[in-house]
Amino acid sequence: MSVILAKNLTKIYQETAVPVKALNNLSLEVTEGEFTAVVGPSGCGKTTLLNVLGGLDSPTEGTVELAGTDITQMKESKLIDFRLRNIGFVFQAYNLIPVLTTLENIEFIMLLQKVDKATRNKRSLELMREMGIEDKASKRPSQLSGGQQQRVAVARALASKPKFILADEPTANLDSVSTANLLDIMAKLNREEKATFVFSTHDQRVIDKARRVVTLEDGAIVSDEIRQ
Amino acid sequence: MMLIKIAWKNIWRSKGRSLVVIGSIVVGVWALIFGTGFMNGFIVNYMAEIINNDISHVQVHHPEFKKDLEVKYSINDGRLKAEKIRSWEGVEGATTRTIVSGMISSAQKASGIQIRGIDLENESVVTGLDEMIGEGSYFEGIKRNPIVIGDNLAETLKVGVRSKVVLTFNDGNGQITAGAFRVAGILNTSSVNISERYAFVLQEDINRLVGLGDQVHEIAILLDQQQEEAQIISRYQSEFNGDLAETWREIAPELNLLQEMYGSMLYVLMGIILTALIFGIVNTMLMAVLERFKELGMLMAVGMNRIRVYFMIIFETLFLGIAGAPLGLLFGWMTIKYYETYGVDLSSYSEGLEAVGYSSILYPYLEGNTYIIVTIGVLFTALIAALYPAWKAVKLKPVEALHKI
Numbered sequence A: 001m002s003v004i005l006a007k008n009l010t011k012i013y014q015e016t017a018v019p020v021k022a023l024n025n026l027s028l029e030v031t032e033g034e035f036t037a038v039v040g041p042s043g044c045g046k047t048t049l050l051n052v053l054g055g056l057d058s059p060t061e062g063t064v065e066l067a068g069t070d071i072t073q074m075k076e077s078k079l080i081d082f083r084l085r086n087i088g089f090v091f092q093a094y095n096l097i098p099v100l101t102t103l104e105n106i107e108f109i110m111l112l113q114k115v116d117k118a119t120r121n122k123r124s125l126e127l128m129r130e131m132g133i134e135d136k137a138s139k140r141p142s143q144l145s146g147g148q149q150q151r152v153a154v155a156r157a158l159a160s161k162p163k164f165i166l167a168d169e170p171t172a173n174l175d176s177v178s179t180a181n182l183l184d185i186m187a188k189l190n191r192e193e194k195a196t197f198v199f200s201t202h203d204q205r206v207i208d209k210a211r212r213v214v215t216l217e218d219g220a221i222v223s224d225e226i227r228q
Numbered sequence B: 001m002m003l004i005k006i007a008w009k010n011i012w013r014s015k016g017r018s019l020v021v022i023g024s025i026v027v028g029v030w031a032l033i034f035g036t037g038f039m040n041g042f043i044v045n046y047m048a049e050i051i052n053n054d055i056s057h058v059q060v061h062h063p064e065f066k067k068d069l070e071v072k073y074s075i076n077d078g079r080l081k082a083e084k085i086r087s088w089e090g091v092e093g094a095t096t097r098t099i100v101s102g103m104i105s106s107a108q109k110a111s112g113i114q115i116r117g118i119d120l121e122n123e124s125v126v127t128g129l130d131e132m133i134g135e136g137s138y139f140e141g142i143k144r145n146p147i148v149i150g151d152n153l154a155e156t157l158k159v160g161v162r163s164k165v166v167l168t169f170n171d172g173n174g175q176i177t178a179g180a181f182r183v184a185g186i187l188n189t190s191s192v193n194i195s196e197r198y199a200f201v202l203q204e205d206i207n208r209l210v211g212l213g214d215q216v217h218e219i220a221i222l223l224d225q226q227q228e229e230a231q232i233i234s235r236y237q238s239e240f241n242g243d244l245a246e247t248w249r250e251i252a253p254e255l256n257l258l259q260e261m262y263g264s265m266l267y268v269l270m271g272i273i274l275t276a277l278i279f280g281i282v283n284t285m286l287m288a289v290l291e292r293f294k295e296l297g298m299l300m301a302v303g304m305n306r307i308r309v310y311f312m313i314i315f316e317t318l319f320l321g322i323a324g325a326p327l328g329l330l331f332g333w334m335t336i337k338y339y340e341t342y343g344v345d346l347s348s349y350s351e352g353l354e355a356v357g358y359s360s361i362l363y364p365y366l367e368g369n370t371y372i373i374v375t376i377g378v379l380f381t382a383l384i385a386a387l388y389p390a391w392k393a394v395k396l397k398p399v400e401a402l403h404k405i
């Protein structure tokens, strides 16, 4: 079943002096359980694509269907709610709420979704264990390393069992050990929880762990390769 | 719940900045409480002094009397009426006066005054005149025609206790009459009228001189604290009609004006101080929102809706007020309590103040509900101040705020 179905996406940034075509008639389908890397040179449109797929930005042309719902025409207030219920986000930085602990950050999305306390606790503990951060439950983000922070972010994104998770360069600020570590955890969650990941990266070692690699150039897909 | 928790924690992220705002709220609230108490004290003391020492709550005259203070316009059976009034409920005291305008002269000087022929015992009850005696005594020790005058008048006339003075006035028949009096006591008071414009003599002495028999010109009535003046007026009019009975508001309209000022003082001060606070709070919250743009963008990206973001900022702002207001109220309350006991000594400025009728020790006065009004005012201010920053926060677009997801 496809969780993402993007058709003929074109995104033109008009605000600049010279309009920039960041996506050029791009179509993409992602099915449940995939572990997909979006790669390509800087400026090829990776971030733009993920923004559009996540309903954070609207395409100039084309449609985006997420889990069977067309979000292209959705109002912002509905979109926020749609994102809350269906999409997990991991950003490059500024993922966590600085004043909350690890546990509270992981529970945050579930809280917004009004998940009951018992379920929240159970799920958070389970994820912290899988992430190897159970001893950091009461630490603030500032007390964690970059790699640990990103693991908390992944745990939070995953906690509410979204349809898929979008991660734009989640490892960009990490050293190679933390990068490998985070990718291993994501891959494991992909296998064990059937979590669907779409992430962008520059990093060859990250690309190597992906099972599907979509390569962009000038806002269009130039190769789409599925590996074992 | 979680919003409230996050909001509360957020205000401590930038401790210094929040403390400055909380501090200014504390100072603002304190100033509001103290300023209001102080100014109200001024007004209340001033009014109480004039009412209790001079004009009383209700005065009765012949309808024509006040125009020219003509001797012939006396109150019919004034003394009898006063006697009855004294037994009314809500009446603290009632006294009668004969009022004649005239001149007082000593060997050196002369001065225009109002001669007040008083009923010693009841005058003490109504105005406490006997307690104002600074030198000499309250009409004692002088056998014939004793007179009591204020300290300023005594100074002008250069007279002391036992000095002889002459009163000159128009009697009931248009004849100029004079009488020799001897000073029994000198009054020490902050009231301008009493200290330089009145001269007090025994009612029977002045009545004999003007040929008024036992008639009087004025009945002054002092009421119990809670007694409504209007009620006494209507009772007077229903029991004895024909006379002009007025409350202190009509007798001294300027006091009425003061009382209105008293009511609005709090709001005027509150308007000034809270407006200043609004700017401080808006500024701080705007900074807090702007420097957290990325974080707010993230929150909205992952699904925190605008209402929640909005309320988070509102709560943060309210918490600044909630943290500051109680301290300010406490300090204000302590300051008021302290000065209620010890008074504010204005003696270094009192010469100027006494000239317009203020006493030199001031006691602040504050009604209990002021604290509640101030609290509501501060929280309301915080709420107003929160609107713009919160709106700013809600207006941001997640993609722009985050730049990159």
Ligand SMILES: Nc1ncnc2c1ncn2[C@@H]1O[C@H](COP(=O)(O)OP(=O)(O)OP(=O)(O)O)[C@@H](O)[C@H]1O
Pocket: A013, A015, A016, A020, A021, A022, A040, A041, A042, A043, A044, A045, A046, A047, A048, A049
């Ligand atoms: N807000 C914007 N306004 C104008 N042009 C933009 C905006 N965002 C991106 N672009 C342009 O669109 C193109 C695609 O940018 P995008 O950020 O999607 O690339 P990217 O593949 O994510 O690059 P990188 O690897 O550097 O993150 C670039 O030419 C960029 O300059």
Ligand SMILES: [Mg+2]
Pocket: A046, A047, A048, A168, B404
């Ligand atoms: Mg990018």
